[in-house]
Amino acid sequence: MTPADHERLAWADALKGALILLVVFWHVVLxxxxxVDWRIGLPIPGMWGLLSDIIWPFLMPLFLLVSGVFAADALSRPGASVLRSRVLRFLYLYLLWTLIHMAAMWAFPDFPTAVPRSVAEFVEAITISPPNTWYLYALALYFLLARALRRLPTWAVLVPAAALTVLVASGVIDIVSNRGSMLSNLLFFLIGARFAPAIKRFATRPRPALVLLLTAGYAALYGGMRVLDAATVPGVWPLVSLAGVAMGLSLAPLLPAIPLLGAWLTRLGRHTLPVYLLHMPILVLVDAVVIGWVSDGRGAVQLVAAVVLPIMLTALVTAGSALLGAWIEKDGPRWLLELPTRMTSPRVPWRVAGATVMLIIIGVVAARASALPAAPEAMPQVAPQRAGEVSIGAVGDVLVYDTGHRTPEDRGRGHFDAVRSWFTEDLVTGNLEQAITADTGYDKCGGQDECLAFRSDPDVAPFLAGFDLLNLANNHSRDYGDAGFTNTRDLLADAGIRTVGERDEVAWTRVGDSVVAVVGFAPYDGFNRVTDLRHVRAVVRSAAAEADIVIVHAHMGAEGPGADVVHAGTETMFGENRGDPMAFAHAAVDAGADVVIGHGPHVLRGMEQYRGRIIAYSLGNFGGGGVFGAEEETRRGAYLSLRLRPDGALIEGTVHSLRFAPEDGAPLPDPSGSAASAMDERGRRDFGDHAIRVGSGGTLVMP
Known part of the structure; x- marks a missing residue:
């Protein structure tokens, strides 16, 4: 290739450099x-997310098109030299770096990527896993494709391309699926290889006016697709992708001329392969260090991170991948050929081994640094009601209060007498939404109107007898400060009632031969936040690794008489992000939860079966006069009784209905079964075929 040829392809190198940056950026953002659990109240994360979505339709098609252009240049080279210097080297690096992926990422099961973490997944990744494997193989064999295409007339290329376009436009092939992506990427690669001279002529001369026109056209097509929600309409996605590819090609000749950045992009474009294959393990290690710190940050920390984090991480991951790739590549693939005959070959790949070991060590250290406490060897022991089973009794929000927002006159002595006969399960649990403490000198309301702070006097604690474990992860357990929270825990412990709810806390119980773990979640700092799904999965998975059954308490969602509907999306109340109950519950079950007990809305919600497990989105109020019984809808609650196998599968379940009067708030059995009927109706309305039905007598019927 002449110096002039190199000069003419500077735009292609610069474009590849820009595209690999966008690939890394897309993964960083998504x-x-x-x-991150963003709590800044500004739409900055959404803006970065929108930008990543805008670049996606053209990102890989344009990358493959440019790769096809480079493939065409191999036509002038001897086939043997290309096979040795390109294909074997490419396949070697692809296999090597995929192995490094697997070795470096096994310790991070919560990272959202499909990178292989086992031998079986590795074999699948290098053989049949679409779409990446296939177009990587196409790149490895590009000179064969290019040579074959050179001998074909133009119509022999255009006709199959047109046929594929018709199939996509008619919906026979889903271009958004992996299968469609594989075909579309291969199509763009073939077009780039076959029509390289025309593409070079188009992309060599800068045309600012054309750039503006094509950019405006792409923006209009993309915006229309999103506004009309037409991404899956046959023909729309390929049209948007083609518009983005045309825009990218028109921009390409401008890139090398950008001061400083242009030269850097051109150099980066000549080394895109190591960045593409190595950026994911680099990102996951950076993610392990950064994500928790940013999620738990407050105010200015989150605001600054929201603005600069995508740019900083993209630059860091790209630079780290390029440097690591250059270091590893110095070993070369020849040692593989020498190894069978020369075990003492001086070409032993010490850099490859060193890089892999380094990544593994960093991963292990990061994983251990963020590891959650293990289950204690000694834990409370309970004799099961039935051998080989575990029974759970669960209620929603508990408040020992009267209509005057005071402790009842009997100090709560008889508050639960009418329903205490229900408390027969191996483990009875609920959500205590108040402090039990003497006056601590601190009240979160500070005399403000329309603010509620719940406190019962210390002598109430013994009358909560019957509950074995109460969740304190909610918005009222710290109404009287940390001192009130600590006093509540101590007083309940003195009464023989355990608590759970602090961040990373797991309550363990051994029921017969089965270990039961209980974890509490709420939308607030100091607790395991329902909004931080990465941490949700980490905590639940850690508990599930050592427990036979995992019970999750979740204080989440909007509240009040109109909050009985469960739908996808974030729910808010009083300006607070109260989480996405469906996303939270599904994430918890995916991580190993067997039962999710929801509370917080103060009204009954339906129940869903997800992956064979039970999600009760809200069990309503279990007593609590005054505020909790202010409306008729909030004076109902449910007592959920479950019998589970040691693997968490349901044997039998029952919903006991209750009502209470607002005067003293004491729960009373409701013979009409109105709570059970409401949960059945709302479950069918919200979950359809996935609803857990509540039949006659409150019996659960799994779908």
């Missing part, structure tokens, strides 16, 4: 940045 897999790390948007996984």
């Amino acid at each position: 897999k790390t940045y948007l996984q």
Whole structure:
């Protein structure tokens, strides 16, 4: 290739450099940045997410098109030299770096990526896993494709391309699926290889006016697709992708001329392969260090991170991948050929081994640093009601209060007498939404109107007898400060009632031969936040690794008489992000939860079966006069009784209905079964075929 040829392809190198940056950026935003539990109240994360979505339709098609252009240049080279210097080297690096992926990422099961973490997954990744494997193989064999295409007339290329376009436009092939992506990427690669001279002529001369026109056209097509929600309409996605490819080609000749950045992009474009294959393990290690710190940050920390994090992480991951790739590549693939005959070959790949070991060590250290406490060897022991089973009794929000927002006159002595006969399960649990403490000198309301702070006097604690474990992860357990929270825990412990709810806390119980773990979640700092799904999965998975059954308490969602509907999306109340109950519950079950007990809305919600497990989105109020019984809808609650196998599968379940009067708030059995009927109706309305039905007598019927 002449110096002039190199000069003419500077635009292609610069374009590849820009595209690999966008690939890294897309993964940074989708897999790390948007996984942060943002609590800044500004739409900055959404703006970065929108930008990543805008670049996606053209990102890989344009990358493959440019790769096809480079493939065409191999036509002038001897086939043997290309096979040795390109194909074997490419396949070697692809296999090597995929192995490094697997070795470096096994310790991070919560990172959202499909990178292989086992031998079986590795074999699948290098053989049949679409779409990446196939177009990587196409690149490895590009000179064969290019040579074959050179001998074909133009119509022999255009006709199959047109046929594929018709199939996509008619919906026979889903271009958004992996299968469609594989075909479309291969199509763009073939077009780039076959029509390289025309593409070079188009992309060599800068045309600012054309850039503006094509950019405006792409923006209009993309915006229309999103506004009309037409991404899956046959023909729309390929049209948007083609518009983006045309825009990218028109921009290409401008890139090398950008001061400083242009030269850097051109150099980066000549080394895109190591960045593409190595950026994911680099990102996951950075993610392990950064994500928790940013999620738990407050105020200014989150605001600054929201603005700069995508740019910083993209630059860091790209630079780290390029440097690591250059270091590893110095070993070369020849040692593989020498190894069978020369075990003492001086070409032993010490850099490859060193890089892999380094990544593994960093991963192990990061994983251990963020590891959650293990289950204690000694834990409370309970004799099961039935051998080989575990029974759970669960209620929603508990408040020992009267209509005057005071402790009842009997100090709560008889508050639960009418329903205490229900408390027969191996483990009875609920959500205590108040402090039990003497006056601590601190009240979160500070005399403000329309603010509620719940406190019962210390002598109430013994009358909560019957509950074995109460969740304190909610918005009222710290109404009287940390001192009130600590006093509540101590007083309940003195009464023989355990508590759970602090961040990373797991309550363990051994029921017969089965270990039961209980974890509490709420939308607030100091607790395991329902909004931080990455942490949700980490905590639940840690508990599930050592427990036979995992019970999750979740204080989440909007509240009040109109909050009985469960739908996808975030729910808010009083300006607070109260989480996405469906996303939270599904994430918890995916991580190993067997039962999710929801509370917080103060009204009954339906129940859903997800992956064979039980999600009760809200069990309503279990007593609590005054505020909790202010409306008729909030004076109903449910007592959920479950019998589970040691693997968490349901044997039998029952909903006991209750009502209470607002005067003293004491729960009373409701013979009409109105709570059970409401949960059945709302479950069928919200979950359809996935609803857990509540039949006659309150019996659960799994779908």
